[in-house]
Amino acid sequence: MPRPAADREQTGWRLRVTPGADELPRAEADDDTLVQASRAGNREAFDVLVQRHQRLVYQICYRFAGAHEDASDLAQDVFVRAYRGLSGFKGSAAFSTWLYRIAVNVCLNRAAVHTTARVPLDDSQADVGIEAADATLLRAERAAEVRAAVAQLPPRQRATLILRVYHELPHAQVAAILGTSVGTAKGNLFHALANLKKRLEKRS
Amino acid sequence: MRHLTDAEIVDAAEALDLAPEPAPPDRDTARHLATCASCQASVTRLREALLDAAQDRPVEPSPLFWDHFAARVASAIREEPAATPRAWPWRGRPAAVWLVLLLVVLGAATFSWRATLHAPRGGEQATVPSAAEPARPTPDGEPDAAWVAVGLAADRLTGEDAQALALGAAPGLAEEVAIELSADERDELTRLLETELKRTGV
Numbered sequence: 001m002p003r004p005a006a007d008r009e010q011t012g013w014r015l016r017v018t019p020g021a022d023e024l025p026r027a028e029a030d031d032d033t034l035v036q037a038s039r040a041g042n043r044e045a046f047d048v049l050v051q052r053h054q055r056l057v058y059q060i061c062y063r064f065a066g067a068h069e070d071a072s073d074l075a076q077d078v079f080v081r082a083y084r085g086l087s088g089f090k091g092s093a094a095f096s097t098w099l100y101r102i103a104v105n106v107c108l109n110r111a112a113v114h115t116t117a118r119v120p121l122d123d124s125q126a127d128v129g130i131e132a133a134d135a136t137l138l139r140a141e142r143a144a145e146v147r148a149a150v151a152q153l154p155p156r157q158r159a160t161l162i163l164r165v166y167h168e169l170p171h172a173q174v175a176a177i178l179g180t181s182v183g184t185a186k187g188n189l190f191h192a193l194a195n196l197k198k199r200l201e202k203r204s
Numbered sequence: 205m206r207h208l209t210d211a212e213i214v215d216a217a218e219a220l221d222l223a224p225e226p227a228p229p230d231r232d233t234a235r236h237l238a239t240c241a242s243c244q245a246s247v248t249r250l251r252e253a254l255l256d257a258a259q260d261r262p263v264e265p266s267p268l269f270w271d272h273f274a275a276r277v278a279s280a281i282r283e284e285p286a287a288t289p290r291a292w293p294w295r296g297r298p299a300a301v302w303l304v305l306l307l308v309v310l311g312a313a314t315f316s317w318r319a320t321l322h323a324p325r326g327g328e329q330a331t332v333p334s335a336a337e338p339a340r341p342t343p344d345g346e347p348d349a350a351w352v353a354v355g356l357a358a359d360r361l362t363g364e365d366a367q368a369l370a371l372g373a374a375p376g377l378a379e380e381v382a383i384e385l386s387a388d389e390r391d392e393l394t395r396l397l398e399t400e401l402k403r404t405g406v
Contacts, residue, residue: 041286043278050277054270059262068265072273079277083284090386139259146260165257179387186211193217193253200256 031095063162064107078103101177149199157192208243217250
């Protein structure tokens, strides 16, 4: 889980030198510095931001899309939108929170169009023994059931569950990403988990 | 007896080492849980759901994917115009600018409303004052502050400024401006509008 900006400040690796438009950004520069450089026209600075956040953005998209190809397309869309919107980023929240908010919005908009999430099975275990293969298959089936049940949750409950349970973000950050209060975020999680339980019971 | 809220049940379920940063339930919650079967059942159910959800582990693409993905995004970004500051200088300005603009518009609305109330009969046309013109007195003989403000603003406003300040009639401009406001700024705008509407009785 990425450390919050406040932690990074405390650990002292925050670097406050803004690369200009022609200067190569340093990988250890903090997000704010890279955002400023990107705004100044330094595209390499944005490349560093992409490399830093691509994994989490992809994982969020994967949780919504349920398929690798769709997730990578969505994640690319998220970064392109973030780049277009950099001038509107006011810095009142961490860049990561702002970026994940874009990711959730892109995914929710996409989910409104495609409601059925595909559930791929992992075929990388083809050569293992039969018992292990059975166990793997059972696990994969159960995981697929869970994924399908999560995919059927109402959008905000789904987003809350994904950010909290799978991305292990603090309730406060989940609330900031979804533009709500911590209490509401917890309420959404309560209903998401209760609905998930109901749906899984119906399936079994 | 007050049962636990949804948020308290979430906290209690997560406190069972199932979530990151679990916070132990506070003493009141723990005391209530010890005696309330209904809330206990809710916590257990939520805990089971958390365990179920955890069975779907995150999928990790091939390590090669990330380089490919970063290159794809970089290529898409290079097709975009550079993320330089917006060309329109009035965009992205602090809420104060918008609030001043709002007050000018409200002042104009107030003036228009008062002008309607005090319009002379017989078809005389009201004219917008210039700064050189003395402020029109109100019926009680005092200069009308709204009239002065609108007169000064109108006198100094060029056509280009008016366009830049979104006083033109470009379709969708108001919506675009409203979308760009933060939640706090929108709340403040709503408050100001409500106050002004109450004050003027419009």
